[in-house]
Amino acid sequence: MNLLLIEDDRDAAGYLVKALAEAGYRVDHAADGREGLFQATEHQYDGIVADRMLPHLDGLTIIEVLRKQGNRTPVLILSALGSVDHRVEGLRAGGDDYLTKPFALSELLARIEALLRRGQVAPAPDMKLRLADLEMDVLARTVTRAGRRIDLTAREFKLLEYLLRRAGQVVTRTMLLEGVWDLHFDPQTNVIDVHLSRLRQAIDKGFDRPLIQTVRGAGYSLRAD
Amino acid sequence: MRTSALRLSVVYAASFAAALVALVFVIYLSTTRFINAEVDTVIERDAMGLLEAYGRSGTRGIISELDLRERTFSRINAVYLLTDAEGFVIAGNLPAWPVMRGRDGRWVEFEIELREGGLVTGRPVRAMVLEPGPGLRLLVGTDLSDRRDLGRRFAVAAGIGTLLVTFIALGIGYRQSQRILARVEAVSRACKGIVGGNLAGRLPVAGDDDEFDTLATEVNSLLARLARTTEILRTSLHSAAHDLRSPMHRMRLRMEQALSEDEGDGNAAAAGRETIDLLLKDVDQMQRVLTALLQIAEAESGTVGARPEPVDLDVMLDELAELYQPQAEQQGISLTVACAPGSRVLGHRQLLAQAVANLIDNALKFTPEGGRVDLRTQVADGRLAITVADSGPGIPAGDRARAIEPFVRLANAPPRDGSGLGLNLAAAVARLHGGSLRLEDNQPGLVARLELPVGAP
Numbered sequence: 001m002n003l004l005l006i007e008d009d010r011d012a013a014g015y016l017v018k019a020l021a022e023a024g025y026r027v028d029h030a031a032d033g034r035e036g037l038f039q040a041t042e043h044q045y046d047g048i049v050a051d052r053m054l055p056h057l058d059g060l061t062i063i064e065v066l067r068k069q070g071n072r073t074p075v076l077i078l079s080a081l082g083s084v085d086h087r088v089e090g091l092r093a094g095g096d097d098y099l100t101k102p103f104a105l106s107e108l109l110a111r112i113e114a115l116l117r118r119g120q121v122a123p124a125p126d127m128k129l130r131l132a133d134l135e136m137d138v139l140a141r142t143v144t145r146a147g148r149r150i151d152l153t154a155r156e157f158k159l160l161e162y163l164l165r166r167a168g169q170v171v172t173r174t175m176l177l178e179g180v181w182d183l184h185f186d187p188q189t190n191v192i193d194v195h196l197s198r199l200r201q202a203i204d205k206g207f208d209r210p211l212i213q214t215v216r217g218a219g220y221s222l223r224a225d
Numbered sequence: 226m227r228t229s230a231l232r233l234s235v236v237y238a239a240s241f242a243a244a245l246v247a248l249v250f251v252i253y254l255s256t257t258r259f260i261n262a263e264v265d266t267v268i269e270r271d272a273m274g275l276l277e278a279y280g281r282s283g284t285r286g287i288i289s290e291l292d293l294r295e296r297t298f299s300r301i302n303a304v305y306l307l308t309d310a311e312g313f314v315i316a317g318n319l320p321a322w323p324v325m326r327g328r329d330g331r332w333v334e335f336e337i338e339l340r341e342g343g344l345v346t347g348r349p350v351r352a353m354v355l356e357p358g359p360g361l362r363l364l365v366g367t368d369l370s371d372r373r374d375l376g377r378r379f380a381v382a383a384g385i386g387t388l389l390v391t392f393i394a395l396g397i398g399y400r401q402s403q404r405i406l407a408r409v410e411a412v413s414r415a416c417k418g419i420v421g422g423n424l425a426g427r428l429p430v431a432g433d434d435d436e437f438d439t440l441a442t443e444v445n446s447l448l449a450r451l452a453r454t455t456e457i458l459r460t461s462l463h464s465a466a467h468d469l470r471s472p473m474h475r476m477r478l479r480m481e482q483a484l485s486e487d488e489g490d491g492n493a494a495a496a497g498r499e500t501i502d503l504l505l506k507d508v509d510q511m512q513r514v515l516t517a518l519l520q521i522a523e524a525e526s527g528t529v530g531a532r533p534e535p536v537d538l539d540v541m542l543d544e545l546a547e548l549y550q551p552q553a554e555q556q557g558i559s560l561t562v563a564c565a566p567g568s569r570v571l572g573h574r575q576l577l578a579q580a581v582a583n584l585i586d587n588a589l590k591f592t593p594e595g596g597r598v599d600l601r602t603q604v605a606d607g608r609l610a611i612t613v614a615d616s617g618p619g620i621p622a623g624d625r626a627r628a629i630e631p632f633v634r635l636a637n638a639p640p641r642d643g644s645g646l647g648l649n650l651a652a653a654v655a656r657l658h659g660g661s662l663r664l665e666d667n668q669p670g671l672v673a674r675l676e677l678p679v680g681a682p
Binding site for chain 2: 100102155181183187189194197
């Protein structure tokens with residue numbers, strides 16, 4: 001997977017390039033907006049991580065130019081501007097996700113992973129989801145594990161669906177809050193953890209192999225191994 | 226200032242007097258014209274009568290008619306004279322043919338002298354000269370003294386009246402302009418005080434409910450808003466500095482300690498990891514404070530930017546209650562929600578959700594096991610109240626207002642992992658929507674009441 005990182009803070013960029021490389025990505029770095037736009041149009045990337053405020057050309061303009069050229073490479077915007085409004089602005093400009101600085105590296109990795117997967121998802125989402133012996137029928141709203149029916153509340157169902165659609169990926173607490181509750185703030189407490197532990201009770205209790213796994217310092221992951 | 230008051234009132238009085246003089250002059254003109262026409266009509270009618278008498282019985286007719294008039298009650302101020310061809314007086318109440326002062330066809334004007342107790346007064350007469358027969362000259366007229374007196378009296382009355390009105394206008398004008406200028410002066414004084422740094426200063430409101438009061442009230446609400454923003458800025462800066470300094474202080478200590486331990490200890494790697502974990506927590510804490518501060522600043526200054534949209538509060542509260550339900554159950558707290566249907570407001574969904582989440586979060590934090598937290602909405606008087614009531618220890622009445630101020634930590638508060646700005650952000654969001662946040666007594670416990678105008682902001 002090829003990534004382009006457009007970030008003018010050289011120290012921060014150095015760390016990020018190293019961390020992304022360790023996570024298995026091939027990363028090109030551009031230090032200002034002009035160079036970033038040039039690289040983005042010259043090469044084919046799987047994803048772009050762009051700082052919002054850049055010398056010469058800001059991140060939103062880069063995205064707008066790319067989108068006008070028909071370039072649909074997913075873009076994650078990094079920004080020190082964190083209000084809901086800035087977020088909306090960034091997404092309206094054509095960005096696919098928005099992350100406020102400072103962020104945890106695990107959050108960035110989880111979001112990049114989700115972004116790259118999203119680029120591959122078929123236009124019509126699957127209505128029957130499956131992971132190991134766990135099956136979900138989204139339309140019939142039923143969940144079974146090893147053939148046994150599991151009763152979930154509407155929210156637990158939504159939560160599980162979100163995890164199932166990102167099976168194998170790391171999903172952070174803020175991603176869950178945004179994706180399942182449509183809330184874009186930090187609730188400052190462990191509300192999400194309690195929901196996850198309930199869901200875990202419902203689908204993993206009594207089975208040898210737990211599917212919901214806690215990823216230390218990052219979030220959760222639904223995986224079969 | 227005083228000279229302005231005088232100048233204003235003089236201008237006011239002078240224009241008033243000029244208008245009055247013009248009015249009186251017009252009335253005078255039309256009145257005298259009417260009286261003059263009336264005098265002429267009366268003389269003409271009288272002369273006709275005498276001509277008729279002449280027609281009936283010649284000179285003798287006129288003489289007997291005049292004689293009759295002199296003896297009986299007849300026209301007041303009438304003047305007659307009949308002379309023959311040689312100019313001898315035949316009849317009438319004039320001694321001789323008078324010296325004419327003006328002539329206009331058959332109309333003449335002259336003056337007769339009247340002796341009254343040694344006093345000679347000239348009396349104006351208007352008359353008509355006729356020739357009833359060959360050589361005969363007949364003069365029929367009216368003494369105009371009364372009319373002249375009337376005119377004079379009219380002029381005097383008008384003059385006195387105008388003077389009187391001018392003086393009154395001058396007085397009222399002076400008082401009025403002095404009052405206006407006094408208020409301008411008071412406003413200017415208040416402004417000087419505010420500019421001088423007294424941000425609590427306000428423009429005086431006289432309670433007259435006039436334009437000045439309206440203006441002063443408007444300016445005062447503007448000042449109040451400015452003062453609040455300044456105050457928040459001041460305390461926020463202070464407290465932010467303090468709240469950011471504490472984690473930084475801890476970070477510094479930890480790093481120095483880690484450095485010194487590194488020198489000899491074999492467990493350096495493990496200790497280093499632990500230190501870094503704690504450092505990350507400190508950074509997170511600082512980040513929370515900064516994020517909350519930025520959000521408060523945005524809400525307070527009204528620069529949220531995003532357009533307000535209709536928000537169904539009952540749906541939102543149900544979702545938030547559902548979000549916190551598992552945590553409440555884990556803490557052994559019963560969390561209930563009951564909403565008035567159709568509680569729709571115009572607002573910023575994310576901010577409102579965060580405000581209410583902060584209130585629930587706060588309630589859960591302070592409520593002991595076995596307690597309860599109740600979410601309610603009520604609609605009354607065009608305002609929608611969201612209440613979050615808990616059965617915790619509550620806050621003493623004297624401390625409730627203070628608890629909403631930034632960074633205030635009350636004596637009985639447990640150590641916090643949040644930004645310490647939750648209630649403050651909720652209050653800022655309420656104000657952004659034209660509402661308010663109040664803390665009340667739940668007997669026992671605390672009620673946070675977030676009021677929003679329906680259809681806000």
